[in-house]
Amino acid sequence: MQLEFRHLRVLLAVAEAGSIRKAAARLQLSQPATSAQLKRIEHELGGPLFVRSAEGVKPNENGQYVLRCARDLVVGFDRLREHARSAAEADPGTVAPLRAGGTAGPLVSLLVSALFELVPESRLTIDARRSVHTLVKALSRSKCDIAVYGEFPGFPLPVGESVVTRTLLREPVFVLLAEDHPLAGRERVRLGDLRDEEWVMPEADESGVHAYLHLTCQAAGFTPRVAHVTTDLSVARILVAGRRAVCGVWPSADVPAQGTVQRPLVDVPFHRRLQLAWNPASVPPALAEAVGERLSAAYLSLVRERPRYLAWWEDGGAEFALGTDG
Structure with missing residues (x-):
């Protein structure tokens, strides 16, 4: 697993809540999914960061250091985002429109909603495609700045070397x-x-x-x-x-x-990876990170609106969906 900015918010939520159950509620995740994600983060950082007990969890010495660093990074990230948004809103005429895309369906709707929260509407254009091939071609030719789409294991899409991609989660069929x-x-x-x-x-x-x-x-x-x-x-x-x-x-x-x-399906043999892709020349890392966070949160809200999907999610599916293997 590669440590990402969103993992810092998980650590902070656990520390502030004092228990994995309460942190899961804040993060709008199931308790098993939060616990599994915390274990993966701790493994990536070299060992346990919290002492578990019947009363809850408390950071150990290493955890206290990691949490101090995490808070500094999160505060700095929020300041950067607010400064960037304020500057853009103050002088929108000097900034080119952000071109967002996706394949037709609920994913592009979630992307549009996330971007409307993060950038002024006057700077945003939307291009929803039926063909994922047309979409990734637009990304690779810098005709699209940020997009969301599904990708099947073993069939990577040629988005181009300059495009950055991030797997948000794995969605079962x-x-x-x-x-x-x-x-x-x-x-x-x-x-x-x-x-x-x-x-x-x-x-x-x-x-x-x-x-x-x-x-x-x-x-x-x-x-x-x-x-x-x-x-x-x-x-x-x-x-x-x-x-x-x-x-x-x-x-x-x-x-x-x-x-x-x-x-x-039993054992989830058939699934796709939900990918967020962007051109770093036109999408700063802070914006891409914020979009990814909002997309993940919006998707989880959508899961809760689908009773059959929610039942699968809570019966062990969340660990598969939010895992990094496969």
């Missing part, structure tokens, strides 16, 4: 089934149990989504039959509800039920 499907009564579904099903998928593109589905299913012992291709989720839902196909869906998406149910 849930399977969409007809509500009267034999597997609909299960809490989780094994990918291998879908070997005899036909699939409905979006069209193949440079993201590698079709190849990734095939590789993942082949690892589970079968080759998927993609019988239907559509980018229209409402069409896919009709096919699923009629027992003509099954479909992978992102649990963060607002998918109307209407004869269908969503179920998580």
Whole structure:
């Protein structure tokens, strides 16, 4: 794990709360996810920073030193951000518009909301694309300053050497089934149990989504039959509800039920990395860090609005989603 600025806020929240449970509430995370993240931070910094007891947690000697440094960095970061925003608002005519992008869906909406909080609206332009290939090409050619998109393991997107990327979290694929499907009564579904099903998928593109589905299913012992291709989720839902196909869906998406149910897959074999990417020539590190923090917080709020996703998240899924492996 690479130590990031957001990890300092986790340390400070734990120290100020005096317990992992209270810190988790402040951070809007589950207690297991906060505990796991704290352990990874301590491992990265060389050892325990807190003494655990039944009464809570207290920083040890090394932890006290790390917390002093963390507070100085956080205060300096906040001053830098406020100064940069004040300067931009005082003279908006001298600053080029910030060009933000993403692929169509909830992710770009979260990015737009985060940027509206951080930069004046007069300095922001939005370009939401269907094609992730067009998006990353714009990033690599410096025609887009900051963007958010999904990337499948084993299929990295060519954003260009000058572009900085950060993985926000890993998002699982849930399977969409007809509500009267034999597997609909299960809490989780094994990918291998879908070997005899036909699939409905979006069209193949440079993201590698079709190849990734095939590789993942082949690892589970079968080759998927993609019988239907559509980018229209409402069409896919009709096919699923009629027992003509099954479909992978992102649990963060607002998918109307209407004869269908969503179920998580056992062992999360199929997922994507949610990537924040930016050009450092036009996006300062402090702004990129602040955007990343807001995106992560907004995504967690979205999780809480999806009961099925929230149940998966609280039943061990958060550790997978917020982990750094895979």
